[in-house]
Every structure is written in C-alpha cells, then in structure tokens.
Amino acid sequence: MINKKNETIKAEAKNFEFFYADGTHALKNINLPIYEKRITALIGPSGCGKSTFLRSFNRMHDLYPGNKYKGEIILYPDNTNILAKKVDPIEVRMRISMVFQKPNPFPKSIYENVAYGLRVRGENNKRIVDEKVEEALKGASLWNEVKDRLQDLAFNLSGGQQQRLCIARALATDPEIILFDEPTSALDPIATVNIEELMSELRKKLSILIVTHNMQQAARISDYTAYMYLGEMVEFDETDKIFTNPSKKKTEDYITGKFG
Amino acid sequence: MDNRELNKIRTLITKHKRNDYLFSILGMFIVASLAITLLILFLDLIFDGYPKFGIDFFTNFPSRRPDAAGILSAWVGSALVLIVTFFVAVPLGVAAGVYLEEYSKKGILADLIEINVANLAGVPSIIYGLLALGLFVYEFGLGQSILTAGLTLALLMLPIVIVSTREAIRAIPIHIREAAFAVGATKWQVTIDHIIQYSMGGILTGIIIGLARAIGETAPVITIGALTFIAFLPPSPISETIPFINFEWLEAGFTVLPIQMFNWISRPEHAFHINAAATGAVIIVLTLVMNAFAIKIRYNIRKKIKW
Numbered sequence: 001m002i003n004k005k006n007e008t009i010k011a012e013a014k015n016f017e018f019f020y021a022d023g024t025h026a027l028k029n030i031n032l033p034i035y036e037k038r039i040t041a042l043i044g045p046s047g048c049g050k051s052t053f054l055r056s057f058n059r060m061h062d063l064y065p066g067n068k069y070k071g072e073i074i075l076y077p078d079n080t081n082i083l084a085k086k087v088d089p090i091e092v093r094m095r096i097s098m099v100f101q102k103p104n105p106f107p108k109s110i111y112e113n114v115a116y117g118l119r120v121r122g123e124n125n126k127r128i129v130d131e132k133v134e135e136a137l138k139g140a141s142l143w144n145e146v147k148d149r150l151q152d153l154a155f156n157l158s159g160g161q162q163q164r165l166c167i168a169r170a171l172a173t174d175p176e177i178i179l180f181d182e183p184t185s186a187l188d189p190i191a192t193v194n195i196e197e198l199m200s201e202l203r204k205k206l207s208i209l210i211v212t213h214n215m216q217q218a219a220r221i222s223d224y225t226a227y228m229y230l231g232e233m234v235e236f237d238e239t240d241k242i243f244t245n246p247s248k249k250k251t252e253d254y255i256t257g258k259f260g
Numbered sequence: 261m262d263n264r265e266l267n268k269i270r271t272l273i274t275k276h277k278r279n280d281y282l283f284s285i286l287g288m289f290i291v292a293s294l295a296i297t298l299l300i301l302f303l304d305l306i307f308d309g310y311p312k313f314g315i316d317f318f319t320n321f322p323s324r325r326p327d328a329a330g331i332l333s334a335w336v337g338s339a340l341v342l343i344v345t346f347f348v349a350v351p352l353g354v355a356a357g358v359y360l361e362e363y364s365k366k367g368i369l370a371d372l373i374e375i376n377v378a379n380l381a382g383v384p385s386i387i388y389g390l391l392a393l394g395l396f397v398y399e400f401g402l403g404q405s406i407l408t409a410g411l412t413l414a415l416l417m418l419p420i421v422i423v424s425t426r427e428a429i430r431a432i433p434i435h436i437r438e439a440a441f442a443v444g445a446t447k448w449q450v451t452i453d454h455i456i457q458y459s460m461g462g463i464l465t466g467i468i469i470g471l472a473r474a475i476g477e478t479a480p481v482i483t484i485g486a487l488t489f490i491a492f493l494p495p496s497p498i499s500e501t502i503p504f505i506n507f508e509w510l511e512a513g514f515t516v517l518p519i520q521m522f523n524w525i526s527r528p529e530h531a532f533h534i535n536a537a538a539t540g541a542v543i544i545v546l547t548l549v550m551n552a553f554a555i556k557i558r559y560n561i562r563k564k565i566k567w
Contacts, residue, residue: 058442060441063438063441065365090444090445090446093442094444097442098442100435100438100442102435104438104439105439106454107436116443116445117444119453120443120446155566166439169439170442170443173443
C-alpha cells in the first residue's frame, strides 16, 4: 500500500473501537494509517483516548480482564490483524515495542535490561547477546555513557539516561514499530532534546507512533499528526498541514490554544 | 501582612504543633512500655536460668537429675521439625501467593479464598493441632512423628507466607510489570524473571517471621502427641552409605524446645524451673536472631531495588 508521496503503509487501524471493562466506549471508529519509517504523532487534550489507542497496538489492554477491541489493526506486509483472537498478544509485542511515559527500567543491571527482550526469545549465546546489547545501546545513543559500567544497576542512571535505556531495551529485539507514550513528559528540557534527536535518528530504520502532550514536540519531530478528541479521530494529515492549515475547525481551535 | 496577622498565624502553628508533640510522646510511651516488658521478661529468664548456660546444657539429654539435664533432644527436634515446615510451607505458600496475585481470575471465588486465607492466620493454633491429629496422625497414619509436627506447623505458617508473598507482589509498581510484558514475555517469564525476584525481600521476611512463630508453638505439637521426655536422637539425616541421605528421621518421635520447657515448669522441684528459664531464654534468643536476620535481608534487598 502506497500513498501519493510514495510511502508504504506499515500498519493501519480500520473502524477501530475500544471498550474498557467498565463499559466505557473509549475509542470510536478510528481509522489511521501508520507509514513506514515515518513518525506519526497523536495529539489531543487529556482523556481523549490517545494513550488508550497507542496501547492497543501492542495489546497492552489484554493484561487487564474485560477490555474489548472491535475493528482491526492490520500490520503489513503480512496483513496480520493484530487484534484477532487467534493472534497471540505476545507475538504482537515481539513485533511492536513500547516506551513508556515514566522511565521504567527493571531493577537489574544496564546490560540485563537491554538483554531481557533477547532472553525472552530464548537467545542465550553470549556473543550474540553482547553484540545485540551494544548495537541497541548505540542505537539509543547511550553506549558511550555506559560502556564501562554495563553491570551497574540501571537506576543509578539519570532520568534521561534511563529513558534512553528503555529505548535500547525496545530496540534490542529489532521491532517493526516502536510506540512512545509521552516519552519525555517526565524529563528535563535537555534530556527531552536528546530523546527527540534520537527519535529522528530511529525514523531511518523503523516506524514510530508517539503520543505527546506537547504540541511543539509533535510539530518538531513528526511527519504525520492525528488530532483526537473525546475518543474520536478528528483529523489526520501531514504535520505541516495540521499545524499551518488544518481543515477542521476543532483542530484549529486546539492547535491555536483556544481550548485544551 | 501586618504584625497582628503574623502573630495569629504563629499562634495557630504552635497550637497545631502541640498535637505532633503529644502524639510522639504517646507513641514513645507505648513503644517503650512494650519493649521494657519484653526486656524484663527476657532478663528475668536469664537471671533465673544463667547457671545452666554452658555447652553441657546443649549437649545433654533431659534427665531426672536437674543439674545433668539438657536440651539436646529438644533443639534437635525443633530444628528437624522446622526443616520439614520450611520445605512444605515455603513452596506451597509462595506458589499459592503467586497464583492468587498473578494467575487466578478476580471474582467471588478469589474473594472467598482471600477471606479464608486471612482468617486462617488468626485461627487459634490448637485448632490446627486437632486438625493434624485427625488428619495426619489417624487418617494418613503418619504417627506422632517429626513429619506430622512439621506438616502441622507448616499449616500454621502457610497463611503468613501466602499473605506476605501477596503483599510483596502487590508492592511491585504496575509500570515495571508492563515493561516486562511489553518486550514479549509470557506470564511465567514475568513471574520468574521479575515478580519473584523483586518481591523476594518481602517473601523472605514472611518466611522467617513464620518460622519464628512456628519455633515457639506449643499447643498444636502437644495435641499431636509430642513426647515430653526423650533421651535419644532421631536417626541422622545423613548416612554413610549411598544415597547418603535417609528419611527415617521423619518417622521418629520427638520433642521440641517449648514442650521441654513446659515439661520442666510442671515439675515441683525448683532446680527444674532453672532449666525451664534457660530454655525460655534460648527460645527468645532464637526468635530475636531470626527476626533480626529477616530485617537485615529485607534491608539488603531493598537497597538493590528502587522503582
């Protein structure tokens, strides 16, 4: 699947709906393409469902009983509907990694944090794990800071370093898509710039879906932006268009700060 | 703000701070009275029992002559019973706690189990003794043995281990758990690689506190028919021939420290009361050492884990 700019679609939500266990209809009829090697940003006021939507992409909601998906999220090129009952959520999580809002390294060594995804996949060959860990830490621009203390506990790192470690953990298993759930909201401005630069770098290799509260951040780093409001997708377009010339009044009101 | 308003605020702060002061005095008084009671009890036992403190007391069997009597069979019995208790209660309790927290579906059944487990921790220990007498001694035919005593005390300890396991697991923040699932781990991998490891401090504390309780239990052990006078040791768990371990000791009769103490107290001669006091001091020291050990472990593990 290719759009007018000759970009390939990596994943696509089709008529997607989501219900929480208490019956809340959190997401309504969402349609959204995610382009390969592009950054797609989800913006919208608190409670609009953007995090809920993001967490559907790696079936995080399956951890809590009673949550229900409807519709499809198709992963290309193999046309797998990742929400299908017969598709194991673990398989989905092995293809789509996630970075959380608050840095959440395991209380283990730096090395073990990055290696865990490989261990889960049964990789025990030390040489291969070493290589992959180094590659992932380099990919997360953390290698130079930690290469001499890989056995240190992860929580001895600063907040920004911890978040990059979590990105390395997500990278180590060669995911096709990485989900970022407000990855810089707990970080200081300098660490935020580092993470943003890192995302632009990662964009060369994989597709990124990011939820952000910070509109400037979406404008700075993303190629596409989706504006969500009250569980609905109001508008989806190229980031430039959304921020300079949105086609919907509601989007314009939010972008210009009239509400939200 | 003028001076009058400022003074008003200051008076208010002073008034409120008085509550802090009063509460800390009250708290200190309560804590101190508890600690002093225990200390007096302990010192009393030591003053009464001090003539007995020596190697002989630990290496002699009980005897009709008070000055030759020791607690050899009692402490060996206590140790062996605790080994059985440990190996039964720990795997069962930790597994049950992990199952209830991680695997079982939340619902009426889970709530019922939860209430029951909490209640079990409060059931008087003599009830466990009666249960064990009927079930282990008569129904299963295990006899009045170390095995029976170990199983009985394991029942007593089980709720403590289950509850502390569950509490420790619940203390693990949700975002750490989600991080593990997000890289594609199965429930079992998350449990083994993360949940158990991060809750180990709390679990170990529960285990040791449970053991410390088990070591002082008297009523259930009397109920199942522990002997009060034993002048032999059970067969050694380690043998000289292959396979080097034997389990005959499980079937042996036994006594434990609190029963030995109870026996001596019920004698009319004052000399036996000295023995009883010394035994009491030994039990208290053991409990203190175990609890101190539990605190130390918890401290060491918490130092390595931050969220």
